[in-house]
Every structure is written in structure tokens, then in C-alpha cells.
Amino acid sequence: MSNELKLAPTSHEVETSVMLPIDRQEWVNQLKVWDNRAWEILLHNHARDLRRDITISLRKRQLSTDWVDDIQQETWMTVVKEIDKFDWQGEDKFYNWLRSIARYHIQTLNHKVKHNAISFDEIEDNAVENGLSLDLFMYVHGLVGDSPENEVALRESMMALDTALQRLKPREREIVMRRLIWRETPKEMAADYGVKPESISMILARAKDTIQVHMAAMSFHKNRSKT
Amino acid sequence: MTDWFDLLHQQVMIEARKQQIHHHLAPETTRNAQLLGHFLSAGIKRQGLTSESFAKLLGVKPAVADFILNGDLPEWMLSDEFLNRAARVTGYEANILRIMLDRKIIPTRADEEDADEATL
Numbered sequence: 001m002s003n004e005l006k007l008a009p010t011s012h013e014v015e016t017s018v019m020l021p022i023d024r025q026e027w028v029n030q031l032k033v034w035d036n037r038a039w040e041i042l043l044h045n046h047a048r049d050l051r052r053d054i055t056i057s058l059r060k061r062q063l064s065t066d067w068v069d070d071i072q073q074e075t076w077m078t079v080v081k082e083i084d085k086f087d088w089q090g091e092d093k094f095y096n097w098l099r100s101i102a103r104y105h106i107q108t109l110n111h112k113v114k115h116n117a118i119s120f121d122e123i124e125d126n127a128v129e130n131g132l133s134l135d136l137f138m139y140v141h142g143l144v145g146d147s148p149e150n151e152v153a154l155r156e157s158m159m160a161l162d163t164a165l166q167r168l169k170p171r172e173r174e175i176v177m178r179r180l181i182w183r184e185t186p187k188e189m190a191a192d193y194g195v196k197p198e199s200i201s202m203i204l205a206r207a208k209d210t211i212q213v214h215m216a217a218m219s220f221h222k223n224r225s226k227t
Numbered sequence: 228m229t230d231w232f233d234l235l236h237q238q239v240m241i242e243a244r245k246q247q248i249h250h251h252l253a254p255e256t257t258r259n260a261q262l263l264g265h266f267l268s269a270g271i272k273r274q275g276l277t278s279e280s281f282a283k284l285l286g287v288k289p290a291v292a293d294f295i296l297n298g299d300l301p302e303w304m305l306s307d308e309f310l311n312r313a314a315r316v317t318g319y320e321a322n323i324l325r326i327m328l329d330r331k332i333i334p335t336r337a338d339e340e341d342a343d344e345a346t347l
Contacts, residue, residue, distance in 0.1 A: 034243040034250075043236055051231070069231060073238055080242040084250075155265050162269035170320050171335045177326040181262075192334040 028088040034080070043076075050075065050098055057106050067109060075102040164211040168203075175200055176207040260305070261298030263327045268296045270317030284316045285309070302328055 030038035054071050058064070078101050086097060161180075165173045171193070178184045186200035193200070271281045282292035294300040295313075305328065307321075314321040322332040 034247040036240060036243065039239055039243050040236070043232075043239060047232060047235060069234075072231070072235060076235060076239050077242055080239060080246055155268065158262075158265040158269040159272070162266065162273055165319075165323075166273070171337060174320065174322050174326070174332070174335055177323050181326050181329075194336065 024091065025088055028083075028086070028094075032084045032086075034083075039080075046095060046098055047072075047076075049095070050102060053099055054102050054106065057103060061106065061110050063106070063110060063113065071102060071105050071109065074105045078105070160211060160214040163214045164207065167210050168207055172203045172207060175203050179204055259328050260300060260302050263305070263324060264296045264298030266324075266327060267313060267317055270319065271296075274316070274318065276316070281316060285312050 027038055027041065031042060051068065051072055054075070055065055055068050058067055058071070075098070079098060082101070086094075088094065165176065168176065175189060175193070178189055186197040186204065189200050190197040267281075271278070276284070278292050278296055279289050281296070282289040285292060287295075291300070295305070307325075307330075310324045310328070311321045314324050320335065322335060325332050
């Protein structure tokens with residue numbers, strides 16, 4: 001692969017892309033915030049190659065090349081939606097990532113046309129960098145959510161919070177939640193409850209201790225069950 | 228440029244703009260429902276309930292209960308009346324759930340709390 005990325009041509013320089021060095025990491029960061037210019041560069045650098053590879057892949061599976069436009073569109077829509085999960089590891093791997101997305105869409109089409117079913121073997125057949133295969137499989141089949149690690153962490157925090165809240169009185173629970181969710185200060189809450197800010201601070205300090213004890217207990221049980 | 232490229236370029240730019248808007252707006256609108264879902268999940272687990280029994284107590288279909296517990300139901304569909312019922316089932320005050328959804332509350336006064344405890 002060349003060390004240079006083509007800058008997308010303006011309307012005055014059709015087909016005469018300019019070669020300039022661009023910081024790849026920064027470019028990918030810009031893709032992740034869906035910056036127009038970054039996406040134009042991506043299209044101008046890879047759309048043609050990807051279309052060619054899609055055509056070859058369709059022929060290889062004896063599928064009609066009439067599907068090229070559909071697969072190409074589905075692939076790029078997936079790329080736009082999934083780019084924020086991509087970790088930059090080099091130009092080659094980036095293009096492999098694009099190709100593997102296209103391949104998934106082609107395989108899904110292949111199954112629809114020939115078997116009318118989806119095979120979980122596809123996951124094994126397409127192990128690629130960035131841990132993409134399973135994610136993409138889930139995405140293509142509408143099974144995706146937030147990252148599993150975040151979900152687990154959030155679920156565990158909520159369990160600890162729930163347990164800790166049970167030790168508090170209703171008004172104390174309310175104050176804790178206002179602090180945690182609304183990020184209100186003791187001073188802001190004091191007037192609402194007709195008490196001094198110090199009283200609110202004491203409630204929060206007690207609640208914080210209780211929550212920490214439960215979080216630590218959960219983490220202890222988790223580590224013990226691992227060993 | 229060729230026709231296919233112009234069309235693709237247009238499609239990608241529209242989708243990129245959509246994602247930009249979605250990610251700009253999404254955290255505020257979906258995070259609350261997600262938090263509530265996890266919080267209710269913890270509450271029903273503590274009560275020894277399943278999502279099916281939770282659905283039954285709320286008077287909703289199991290699929291709807293799953294949507295709520297996964298945080299997939301839009302916030303506007305969670306009415307105040309629903310929050311009152313969910314609070315009763317999980318043993319919380321409705322205010323706690325209202326705070327999670329960023330809705331206004333009437334703060335619980337100390338004398339109200341004492342009165343509640345006296346009736347238990």
C-alpha cells in the first residue's frame with residue numbers, strides 16, 4: 001500500500017486526485033465523527049477497489065453481478081454505522097475490514113438466494129482483525145447493542161446501587177439519586193428538603209460508603225468465582 | 228466520475244450526516260431509558276421476580292417488559308402512571324424512577340417519610 005492517501009478531488013479536478021501525506025490516525029478519528037471531507041477521502045481511495053472486489057466475489061459464488069450496486073450500498077452503509085467501533089491498525093487492515101463487511105453482505109445474499117437461511121459457521125469462516133466478525137455478524141442480523149463490557153459493568157453497578165439503596169430511607173435514596181443522576185450539590189438540594197447542606201453531605205457520605213462496600217463485595221465474589 | 232460513484236457518494240454523505248445527528252442526540256435520549264432498564268432489572272432480581280412475572284405485575288406483555296428492562300423503549304412511552312406501577316413492583320418510590328428519566332419531582336419531606344414509616 002502507498003504511504004499516501006488521495007485527497008478527494010474538488011469539482012474542478014475530476015479524476016485527478018492529489019497525493020498528499022495525511023496522518024492516518026487523525027483521518028480515522030475524523031471518520032469516526034462523520035466528517036464529510038474524511039468520508040470523501042475514504043470513498044475516493046477505496047470505493048473503486050471495493051466495487052471491483054465485490055464483483056469478483058459475486059462471480060466466484062455464481063451470483064449475478066446485477067447485485068453489485070445493492071451490495072456496495074449495504075456495505076458502505078454498514079461502514080458508516082460501524083466506523084466508531086473500528087480500531088486503526090494500518091492501511092491494509094483497514095481495507096481488509098471494508099472487504100470483510102462486503103463479504104458478509106455477499107454471504108448473506110448467497111444464503112438468501114440459495115439456502116434461505118443463515119449459517120453461524122460464517123463467523124468462523126471470517127475471522128478478521130479488530131474482532132469484527134462476531135460484531136458484524138450481529139450487526140448485519142440486527143442483534144447488536146452497546147459493547148458487552150459496558151453493559152456488564154453498568155448492570156453490576158446497578159445491582160450494587162440497588163442493594164445499597166435498600167439500606168437507606170426513602171428521602172435519603174432520593175438525595176443520593178439526585179446527586180448521582182442530576183449531579184446536584186448538597187447546597188442545591190438543601191433548600192428543597194428544608195435542611196442544612198451539611199445534613200445532605202452527611203447522607204451522601206453515608207450512602208457513598210454503603211455503595212462502595214457493596215461494589216467491593218461484588219467484585220470480591222466475582223474474583224473468587226473466577227479462581 | 229461515474230454514475231455509480233456519484234450515487235454512492237450521495238448515499239454515504241447522507242448516512243454520515245444521519246449518524247452525526249444520531250450520535251449527537253442519542254446519549255441524552257436513550258441513556259436514561261437504559262439506566263432505568265438496568266435499575267429495574269436489579270430491583271426485580273432482588274425481589275426474586277422474573278421478567279415474565281414483572282410483566283404480569285405491570286399488566287404488560289412479556290415482550291414489552293423485556294424492551295423496558297433492556298432500555299429499548301423510548302422514554303416518551305413510559306408514562307407517569309407506568310412509573311408509579313414499576314416503582315410499586317420494585318419497592319421504590321416513583322421519585323427515584325422519575326429522577327432516572329430526568330423528570331420533575333416533588334421532594335419527599337422528612338415528615339412525609341416519617342408518616343410513611345408509621346403506616347408500615
